[in-house]
Amino acid sequence: MIRRAIATDQEQVVAIYNQAINARFQTADTETFSVAEKDAWFRAHLDTAYPILVDEEQGVVRGWFSISPYRVGRKALEDCVEVSYYVDKSFLGRGIGTALVKEGIDEGRRLNYYSMVAIILDRNVPSINLMKKLGFCQWGYLPDIANFDGERCGHVYYGLHLK
Numbered sequence: 001m002i003r004r005a006i007a008t009d010q011e012q013v014v015a016i017y018n019q020a021i022n023a024r025f026q027t028a029d030t031e032t033f034s035v036a037e038k039d040a041w042f043r044a045h046l047d048t049a050y051p052i053l054v055d056e057e058q059g060v061v062r063g064w065f066s067i068s069p070y071r072v073g074r075k076a077l078e079d080c081v082e083v084s085y086y087v088d089k090s091f092l093g094r095g096i097g098t099a100l101v102k103e104g105i106d107e108g109r110r111l112n113y114y115s116m117v118a119i120i121l122d123r124n125v126p127s128i129n130l131m132k133k134l135g136f137c138q139w140g141y142l143p144d145i146a147n148f149d150g151e152r153c154g155h156v157y158y159g160l161h162l163k
Contacts (some may be wrong), residue, residue, distance in 0.1 A: 005052035013062035063087035
């Protein structure tokens with residue numbers, strides 16, 4: 001079941017994000033976070049127009065999708081959001097990422113956003129392929145801007161107009 005995150009999901013959401021950090025090239029963060037370190041970020045997504053959606057089954061969060069402001073404070077960009085998603089490594093290959101992104105797109109439409117941007121490391125081919133499959137197009141590319149202990153990769157911007 002996909003639903004909006006609630007406070008009790010926080011520990012599992014952070015654990016899934018930390019898996020992505022440890023896997024490398026799935027996020028530009030390189031050091032894991034404690035639940036306390038992600039508390040303000042998580043709470044900023046509860047009961048707001050910038051939700052976290054979770055795929056949950058029998059109390060287990062299997063993945064999550066977040067909608068966040070893009071370029072905070074820039075009035076002309078208020079109806080554009082940045083999106084991210086992560087799936088617990090135990091549940092990869094089951095369509096959870098696809099379901100989360102589809103529901104996230106629908107949620108973005110319900111919230112009346114005009115466009116979504118996903119910023120993906122260029123080595124994260126599965127995420128790039130998922131974005132393409134769901135109608136996102138490449139809108140930009142920043143080559144070799146991320147540095148993982150001397151290994152460089154770029155950021156690819158994928159976007160989707162919701163209207």
